[in-house]
Amino acid sequence: MVTESISIEPLTSFEGWTCPLPLRDSPNVVMGHGGGGAMSAELVEHVFLPAFRNRTLGGLGDSAVLEVAGARLAFSTDSFVVRPLFFPGGSIGDLAVNGTVNDLAMSGATPLYLSAGFILEEGVEIAQVGAVAQRLGEAAERAGVQVVTGDTKVVESGHGDGIYVNTAGIGVIPDGVDIGPDRARPGDQVIVSGDLGVHGVAIMSVREGLEFGTEIRSDCQPLHGLVAAMLDVTHDLHVLRDPTRGGLATSLNEIASSSGVGIALDERALPIPDVVADACSLLGLDPLQVANEGKLVAFVPPEKVDEVLAAMRAHPAGAGAVVVGECVADHPGMVSARTGFGAERVVDLPIGEQLPRIC
Amino acid sequence: MKYLEEFQDPELAKRLLDDIHATTTQPWAMMEVCGGQTHSIIRHGLDQLLPDGIELIHGPGCPVCVTPLEVIDKALEIASRPGVIFCSFGDMLRVPGSDRDLFRVKSAGGDVRVVYSPMDALAIAQKHPDRQVVFFGIGFETTAPPNAMTVYQARKLGIDNFSLLVSHVRVPPAIEAIMTSPVCRVQAFLAAGHVCTVMGTSEYPALAERFEVPIVVTGFEPLDILEGIRRAVHQLEEGRHEVENAYPRVVCDDGNPIAIEMLEDVFEVVDRSWRGIGMIPQSGWRLSERYRPWDAEARFEVGDIRTQESSICRSGEVLQGLIKPHECAAFGRECTPRTPLGATMVSSEGACAAYYLYRRLQVPPPSERVPVGAGAKDEAR
Numbered sequence: 054m055v056t057e058s059i060s061i062e063p064l065t066s067f068e069g070w071t072c073p074l075p076l077r078d079s080p081n082v083v084m085g086h087g088g089g090g091a092m093s094a095e096l097v098e099h100v101f102l103p104a105f106r107n108r109t110l111g112g113l114g115d116s117a118v119l120e121v122a123g124a125r126l127a128f129s130t131d132s133f134v135v136r137p138l139f140f141p142g143g144s145i146g147d148l149a150v151n152g153t154v155n156d157l158a159m160s161g162a163t164p165l166y167l168s169a170g171f172i173l174e175e176g177v178e179i180a181q182v183g184a185v186a187q188r189l190g191e192a193a194e195r196a197g198v199q200v201v202t203g204d205t206k207v208v209e210s211g212h213g214d215g216i217y218v219n220t221a222g223i224g225v226i227p228d229g230v231d232i233g234p235d236r237a238r239p240g241d242q243v244i245v246s247g248d249l250g251v252h253g254v255a256i257m258s259v260r261e262g263l264e265f266g267t268e269i270r271s272d273c274q275p276l277h278g279l280v281a282a283m284l285d286v287t288h289d290l291h292v293l294r295d296p297t298r299g300g301l302a303t304s305l306n307e308i309a310s311s312s313g314v315g316i317a318l319d320e321r322a323l324p325i326p327d328v329v330a331d332a333c334s335l336l337g338l339d340p341l342q343v344a345n346e347g348k349l350v351a352f353v354p355p356e357k358v359d360e361v362l363a364a365m366r367a368h369p370a371g372a373g374a375v376v377v378g379e380c381v382a383d384h385p386g387m388v389s390a391r392t393g394f395g396a397e398r399v400v401d402l403p404i405g406e407q408l409p410r411i412c
Numbered sequence: 413m414k415y416l417e418e419f420q421d422p423e424l425a426k427r428l429l430d431d432i433h434a435t436t437t438q439p440w441a442m443m444e445v446c447g448g449q450t451h452s453i454i455r456h457g458l459d460q461l462l463p464d465g466i467e468l469i470h471g472p473g474c475p476v477c478v479t480p481l482e483v484i485d486k487a488l489e490i491a492s493r494p495g496v497i498f499c500s501f502g503d504m505l506r507v508p509g510s511d512r513d514l515f516r517v518k519s520a521g522g523d524v525r526v527v528y529s530p531m532d533a534l535a536i537a538q539k540h541p542d543r544q545v546v547f548f549g550i551g552f553e554t555t556a557p558p559n560a561m562t563v564y565q566a567r568k569l570g571i572d573n574f575s576l577l578v579s580h581v582r583v584p585p586a587i588e589a590i591m592t593s594p595v596c597r598v599q600a601f602l603a604a605g606h607v608c609t610v611m612g613t614s615e616y617p618a619l620a621e622r623f624e625v626p627i628v629v630t631g632f633e634p635l636d637i638l639e640g641i642r643r644a645v646h647q648l649e650e651g652r653h654e655v656e657n658a659y660p661r662v663v664c665d666d667g668n669p670i671a672i673e674m675l676e677d678v679f680e681v682v683d684r685s686w687r688g689i690g691m692i693p694q695s696g697w698r699l700s701e702r703y704r705p706w707d708a709e710a711r712f713e714v715g716d717i718r719t720q721e722s723s724i725c726r727s728g729e730v731l732q733g734l735i736k737p738h739e740c741a742a743f744g745r746e747c748t749p750r751t752p753l754g755a756t757m758v759s760s761e762g763a764c765a766a767y768y769l770y771r772r773l774q775v776p777p778p779s780e781r782v783p784v785g786a787g788a789k790d791e792a793r
Contacts, residue, residue, distance in 0.1 A: 081519040085506075091750060327417075336528075337503075387772070393422050394634065396457020398770035 089298030090342075090403035094307075113311065114234055115159040115294060118226065125228075127162035129153055130221035138185060138216060140259050142252075142270030145218055146188030148346060151275045152297065153222040154196045158277035159293040159349065161232045161284060162224030167193060169220050170204040174213035185216055196275040198222065224277075229288045236291040237312035241352040241380040246279060246365060247373030248272065249301055250329035253343035257332065269328055274347035279370040283351065286364045292352035295345070299403055302341040304350055305388045306402040318378035318390040318400060342403045352380065419633030420456075428638040429461055432645055439465030440648050441597050442641065443590070443733055445583060446552075446604035447474025447762060448632045454766040456634045466645065469597065469733030470763035472586055473604050475551035476503050477754075477762045478686040478731065482719040483579040484509040487548055490577065490712045491517045491524050497540060499533035500548040502526045507758045510719050530562045537566070537574035546708045549576045554606045556580050556697065557671040560678035563699065563706040575708035578698055581684055583607050584615040585695035591623040595734060600644040602630040602637070605659040610675075612667025616655045624653045631659040678703050687721065688728035688754055727754030730763050737764040744768060 085092040102110065109117045116129035131152045138145045149169065157164040169189060173182060193200050200220075255271040276295060283290060292312070296304040301323075309316045325340045333340045347370065353361045358376065365371030378390075388400040418424075444450055450470045453459055459468050472478055488509045491498035498514070505514040505526065518524040523543075527533050530547050537545035549559035559576060566574045583604060590596055603616060608629045616627045626647035630640030640658045647654060657663055677700065684696025699707045709715050725747065726740040737743055737756065747753040749765050756762035 081516065083515040083519045085515060330417075392455075392457045393420060394425055394456055394458065394461055395422070396460040398455065398457055399772050401769050 088403060089303055089344075093299070094402075112233060112235070113307075115156040116162065116224075118160055118233075125226040127157045127160040127164075127224045127226055128221070129156035130219065131156060132217065132219040134214065134217050135256065136214060137259055138181070139188075140271060141255055141268050143273035143346070144185065144188045145216065146185045146190075147192045147273045149189055149218040149220045150192035150196055150198070151273050151346060153220040154198060154275045154277055155295040155297075155347075155349070157222050157224040158275070158280045159232070159295055160224075160226055161230035161280060161290070161293070162226045162277070163281070164196065164198050164222055164224040164275075164277050166201045167198050167220050167222040168202045168204075169200050169218065171206070172213060172217040172219075173205065173207045174215050175207055175210040177215050182216060185218070189218070192275075196277070227284065227288075230284060230290075231288075232290050232293050234292055234294065234308050234311040235313075237308050237314050237316075237352045237380050238291060238354070239314055239380050239382040240355050241291055241314075242355055242358040242376050243305075243316060243318070243378040243380065244351045244353060244358070244362060244365065244374055245296075245301065245324065245377050246276070246349045246351070246371040247347075248324050248326045248329070249296075249345060249348065250325060250333065250340040250343035252297075252346040253300070254329050254332045256344070257336070267328060269332075272345060272347035274370055276347065276349050276370055279349065279365060279368045282364045282368045282371070283361055286360045287353075287357045289354055289357055290351060290361070291354065293349055295349050297346060298344050300340070300342040300344060301350060302339065302388065302400050303402045305400065308350075308352065309388050310386045312380075313385050315381040315384040315386070316378060316388040317381045317383075318388065320390045320392050322375060322377045324373055324375055324377075339403075341400060355379075419631070419635040421635065424635055425461075425638055428635065428642050432466070432638070432642050433463050435642070435645050435649055436463045436465060437649060439467065440599050440645060441467040441469055441733075442600040442602060442644050442648075443469040443471045443598045444602040444630070444637070444640075445471040445473040445587070446607070446632075447477065448606070449602060449604070449630065449637055450474070450763050451766050452632050452634060452637060454770045457770075458634055458637055462641065466641065468641075470730065470737075470766075471590075471601075471733065472686060472689060472731040473552065473583065473607075474756065474762045475555065475581070476507055476758060477727070477756045478581060478689070479504075479507070479550045479579050480685040480687045480719075481509060481721050482685070482717055483550070483577070484513075485719050486709060486712075486714040486717050487577055488512060488514065488517055489714050489717060490546055490708060491522045492520070493544075493712065495543055496712075497523045497525060497536055497543050497545045498548070499525050499527045499530075499536060499545065501528075501550075503758070504548055504550065506752075508752055530558045531565075534562045534565055534571065534574055537571050538569075541573055543573060544711075545574050546712075547574070547576050550579045552581055552583055552604065552607050553610045553675075554604070556675055556679065557610060557668070560674050563703045564674060564678055566706055567703060572705075575706045575711050576699065577708040578679075579684070580679065580697040581686060582681070582695055582697065583611075584619060585692050586686070586689075587619055587627075589689070589692045589695070590732060591619070591625065593732060595732075598625070598733060600626040600628070600648055602640040602644065603627050605629055605631040605636070605663055608657075608659070608663045608667065610668050610671050612672075613655055613657060613663070613665050614667075620653050620655050626653050627655045629655070629657045629659050629663050631662065686731070688725070688731050688756070690728070722753045725754035727756040727764065730756055737767040738771070740764075744772065 086096045116127040119126045133149045154164045251272040255269040294304040305316050365374035390400050514524050533547035620627045628640045628643045679697035680700045682698045683693050685691050729735045752758045756764040
């Protein structure tokens, strides 16, 4: 999340107005506020942070880190409103487990327990609710976590979109592990664990009227096993993030902003599969802004990068791990990319929703 | 899919760049007409690789950008009416009207839907015979045929609850307007490849002849654009002014005769306002007499909505190539993709948005730029 200003570069410093202020452009919630980009960040910054003000929340990591009776716990929650409920490579049940498990894993935690809350729309078939619950249970078993508490609410027909799921989870952080979005340092190498943009394109492909010829399966998977394999090599991982909504561009911008560093990517090193590149080209989207559900980005000190990469590649969830760039002292708060032609460009976070272009 | 990575090959690009560097002996200013080309140039940083003297002027070819504020206001009014389903391409939803955008209409309860094809809107009309379904038909010759197809089919199938809000524009009159401007600096054009896919190249020889300006039909991938620039440089250096097709894998001289026939049936040429530029004679299309019953502007009686545009926004000068986006003092300050003053900051194809997205690192701080208001738009231009 963006904490103070999107950038400390003079041009955009006006973005950092003080809170709490009304959102400057819309008195109502618009879809863009849920897009995970700049508008989501502003909603958090101007509405939620002032209301809940505390230091733990202020860290704005993927999960909160809590000291309880001598142990360090990671705690996180996530809500799932995906349509369709079942898609190639996953379902809302898989997302509900893996989304929260991965948020916990990004603080280095071993996920242990989940809650599951269901908001059901009047008229939804019980069989469908059962199918979602079944998939959620199976995903939890695969991830080695238990769903230990839950809640169900029903809303009137027309007041929901079938089934919404919320999960929250807790996990334990091993001693000596200190991973956070503000810990990136110049020189850190930026690793992504595999192909980018796959989940977002898989979802787009099954929504109305968008088919790309070949089936694209979501990359939805739990990542705590991969993180554990990385921590086995070294506890000196600086930042971990799973670039879900808003894609890698959003995660990197948030990290650059939280840590006060610049990030320089090598565009040619980015693992973007042809099918994602083609679909994005067709729709006028940026693959770096498309969602992933089973990938992480890691900031690793340069002396550890070879070992960490080897450990990642030896794990099934990290087989495609590559270095895509590094942290720099230049342009703090901003992300740049060297293009295939040797020119340099800014990699920005999306504003609201990604909008397919007219032509 | 083929035809993507091959046309982004850095090695081949280097050969074209070497040729351009070897050929160029003096400064030249050329305009890429289409916003898709602008996006590609800035996205890949192609202009940074050209000889210092070669200047690319970003033309008025972003359909979102040139749609007049007044048409956006009409769309907002129609989309707010009860019983209406308003369908649009995605990037029109964020374009600011006078006081709101389609996103806000949607959040206030309006039924605004993003479609990927205009025909989807017609299908929605068939599915909801009790609702009025409107499609926002904007764009150049490229998007005109599929939009024309909607009313052609609506007429054929008797779908009366569908209508089209039309704000189509045509490229050749814009080229003419740019060349006749007293402050014109353009010495060559990279014509919009996809416009020519539909219309062919027959409209261009007369323009090349009259204004003694090379016109090179150019594609959108990095190599396509470099090849277009290379050919334009060769023509300029050799004193030629011809129409060349540097995008032959997609464009043929006759264009798409079936599409052209449909355009002539469905539309008729009219004078049309361009956002930031003003009225250009004969530069637009509206529905022809035969299809007028499907005209949303008449059906919803919004024809009398008139709107003035922001006085500090210099998008008109940007669209005419008189200034670069960051030379406007509002760029990146009052005007960002979040708070766009003009449409060139809205669509990612818009020149200002492309600079904002990809070029902030190279832009001088506001203190070194021209203050807001200086050189504000001349309405008569």
